[in-house]
Amino acid sequence: MIRVIVIDDEALVRSGFELILGQDADIDVVATADGVTALAQIDRHHPDVVLLDIRMPHVDGLTILREVLTRANPPVVAMLTTFDADEYVLQALTLGAAGFLLKDTNPRQLVTLVKSLAAGGVVLSPTLTRSVIRGFSAAEAVSSAVAAVAKLSEREQTVLRHVAAGRSNREIAGLIRHSTGTVKDDMSAILAKLGVGTRVEAALIAQQAGLVDGPQT
Structure with missing residues (x-):
């Protein structure tokens, strides 16, 4: 419950x-x-x-x-x-x-x-x-987001796309056919590489960098 x-x-x-x-x-x-x-x-x-x-x-x-x-x-x-x-x-x-x-x-x-x-x-x-x-989408900021996302591995970018779509670690693990522990490790690496502290901030960078098609619910 x-x-x-x-x-x-x-x-x-x-x-x-x-x-x-x-x-x-x-x-x-x-x-x-x-x-x-x-x-x-x-x-x-x-x-x-x-x-x-x-x-x-x-x-x-x-x-x-x-x-x-x-x-x-x-x-x-x-x-x-x-x-x-x-x-x-x-x-x-x-x-x-x-x-x-x-x-x-x-x-x-x-x-x-x-x-x-x-x-x-x-x-x-x-x-x-x-x-x-739009509040922080100046060209320089977008360029910075693109550069940050480029540091991620292919799997980390896939995980980040799912995070931006609102999916939990367990849901992501099922979709990419890895363990929840692996997704947690990927998430920790993503936050470190992007220089942010939360999943929401990471999701917003994904949106800003154009990693996903559009805002998700």
Whole structure:
């Protein structure tokens, strides 16, 4: 059972996400909260996945994200936003968010995205990915991304393509017919060669370098 907490300042958004996710037998929405009570609920329920509004009054999402990731065994956190272009998204990814999605994500996709997060995958909303990439897509930056990806072996590039598609290590292992341990080793090498600390940052470099056809969900 995947334990989920939804954090948003709007009660309607919280209840909508809870209703959609609660219909799946593998997901248990253990709590919903606004920014003020978010950390208390997370510490109480120890969720696997947190869906966190990036912009809230009183206590904003970035502040909560920083605090959550200091926990000994932090949950996976994906940021929620209403805006197609949100300047806080890149900052959230740098801090350690596992992805981001728009609040009007198709309900049928939402369950799949949460399961992907719980399995160790990344979630990149297509519209937002384009916006984030445009935010640092100067010719020099693109050239740098291409050069970084060129350092990867053929198998590492294949693994990175699957990471950018939101697949977990276990899923990738099945697709490339190697063990999960091998994929983990490949992932560590990829992060080191790209000079980044998270799968999401690696996925964005893959997008920027043109390693994949387009933004993935």
